[in-house]
Amino acid sequence: MSTVQSVEVISSLAHRQGDQIRLVLHLPEAAAPPAAPVEVRLSGGKRKFIEPATARPATPGVILEATIPASRLGRGIWSLAFRPAPGAPFEPIEARLLTGARQPISLIPGPVPKTRLPEPSPTVRTPTRSRGRRVLGRVVKEVRRRARR
């Protein structure tokens, strides 16, 4: 089973840089970076991208940095993983990258929150009938009731 890498939130970030998204992840529990190239994997639904990354030593752990074309990601919430050496298994990273259309890029550290209810749809308020219409409605209803007798 692969190790889940925690992310040090205070020294990690994600932001747009021109038409790229720059991702800097401080992984305090990762082993010293290898000489070989590393890779980062972004998964969102059925979509998966593997991008080259750089790793440099940090105190403690490793700083992982990758640049991804923004057009490739589009909108979504992306799970992250990294491969510390060629042929090694991907190690999940305990953070997600959010690329929304109406909001800034965000790196969300920590486990996925457990929600219990489905996302609600807007409720539509039915316009309140005026007092006059309510009275009229009651009169019409009464007249119809009597007419049926």
Add this chain to the structure above:
Amino acid sequence: MRRHKLLRGLHEVLQPRTYFEIGVRNGLSLELSRAQSVAVDPFYNLTREVRCDVHLVRTTSDEFFNRRHPFAHLAGQPVDLAFIDGMHLSEFALRDFINTEKFCHAGSVVVFDDMLPRNVIEAGRGREGSAKHGAWAGDVYKIVDTLRTLRPDLTVLEMDTEPTGTLVVMNTDPQSRVLDEAYDQLVVDYVVPDPQVVPDWALQRNRALKGEELLASPVWAEIRRLRSLPEAEARPAISEAIRRAGLVAMQGV
């Protein structure tokens, strides 16, 4: 004045029709709301009674705003009062403001917690040292200068509340995209290692207002009266009411 007393006072004078909160924890601030409310926290653990019609959302604020209809519970009404007390890091607080403002109107009031740390350790991005000093304010104070510099249209009031100060932002504009456009550079500027260089105005609180002074302002009745008007009429009238009440001058710039 403690921060929750200020927030209670704002509920009383503003009489918000809707309330939004980021960072619920045990419900100490949510219990003050009697308005239709939405509250977000991935790890809330209520120990207080809540007496409002609330949609309590267990997720992060960023994921909340990524929803198709984040404020479905408010049935199309904008946010009148918001309290942002989520992650105590400047880039998170700025994102929370950017995202919240899109659901506000000219008469909305946005309150941030932890804006005036009492010392450099409390103002650190890391919370380890802060625990020994009683509170972790984090580096959210950085957004005060950002708002003042990039958004002079906002009224930004530092409040001298205990323990770690609050910020009251008025005259919000849901159409503004200035901060959205600046965000990607700001996040690079914000994310720097501790210790932070904390400005004197934050540590000394020499331009902060007293809560009593703000709550006694005549502006609240004006905002309540004007906020139901169409946006085109409400915005200039509310801006003028804020100016007339002396709050623009009180910003202490």
